[in-house]
Amino acid sequence: MHRGKGMKFVGDSRIPAEKKPNIPKDYSEYPGKTEAFWPNYLLKEWMIGAVFLIGFLCFTAVNPVSLEGIADPTDSGYIPLPDWYFLFLYQLLKYEYASGTFELFGNVIIPGLAFGALLLAPWLDPGPERRPSKRPVGTGLMLLATISVIYLTWEAVDQHDWEAAEEQGEILDEDDIQEVDMDHAGYEIYEEQGCIECHGEQLEGSGAAGPNLYDLPYGAEDIANISVEGIGEMPAGMFDGSDEELEIMSEYIEAEGQPNGDDDEDEDEDDEDEEDE
């Protein structure tokens, strides 16, 4: 750096008037095949970046992001799940010795030790040796931690009921709701017996609490049985009316709320048949 007398500046500023050469450093005497970052290496790096970006965009284009129904704090039946990269912490809290009375282990001590050790690794492993095989304790602990994280994530994914999760978050489309015959005696019983609470005003269901009752794979008798005995998460004893009422209602549900057969589609088909003749 130029010092002392004879320095020239641009105007009254502190910018030196002398021009410096704008040329890259010479790496020819550096060890091995060292090359300059700019522009030699950067051009190659950009190619890797471009391939990576194209791959990423293709993945994004074929995997639309899911959006579930709008948040409804009253839906107590919802099974929560964090994003996949928090699953290992979430899974840890499910084990007996990391929850309940041992909660402190799961939420503070184990994660605290793991992340604290990660942060302080340079001081926990201060030796000069860099090769993994020459520092077996550090290498072993890191491998153990990595395997644990992968195992916990795997277990969390394995234990989650993905089918139920997909159903509970589904957005109810207006097209999915069918108009039912609300003047029918069956509907009255359906309402009185409280089925409507979980299965909806139009039998359309309500997220996690109850599925819709369209297109059920059961006959009227099975539906009657389920109403009394329950099925899956539906408890027994939901229905406490007379046998007659039960029969009317289960037939009504079997007919998907249209017991008089006034289904528009069917009528249209009939019309077409007549025209063909």
Place this chain on the structure above:
Amino acid sequence: MLQRIYDWVDERMDITPLWRDIADHEVPEHVNPAHHFSAFVYCFGGLTFFTVVIQFLSGMFLTMYYVPDIINAYESVMYLQSEVAFGMIVRGMHHWGASVVIVMMFLHTLRVFFTGAYKKPRELNWVVGVLIFFVILGLGFTGYLLPWDMKAYFATVVALEIAESVPVVGEMIRVLLAGHEELLGAQTLTRFFAIHVFFLPGALLGLLAAHFIMIRRQGISGPL
């Protein structure tokens, strides 16, 4: 023409030394995949940064449509991904990019650990790197709530319950994040939005700058 503009600015600002500081640094043979294919493990740090840049850019475009309140948040995300041209692609980049950042950062951490690159004199850079790790996890956590759909809401309910169960400071952390002792609502959403869009990205930029200045001063660690 460009040269004359450069010279005009250089005469007044003396930017040549600055530019040479940025441009001139060596890429040693042992980290260059062009010479040793196995050196691709040295790409994970760069790919993490590249994806973080994608996150910043896609996030900036998302905020042009997103509204952080409990009535409109969900609707604005729905509008963005179903009506806006390429809205689904931009949201997809931000959503999947979050996962890619985590994966790349994890691989970068493993590479630095197993090559022993955190040892003297690079201890401070390791600490800054782990702090970046925490900030990124925080960004993933706060960003997950913003679409305000069922999975976002209930995942956050559980996370706040876990935070609350931490002794001594748990209650404080919960109130700081949620804005209320019991409820998770309008306040929570605006707080998560502020943390996700202003606090953590600001911290991330500062930490990244420190990370890069340190690696430039010290150089890449040598071959094993």
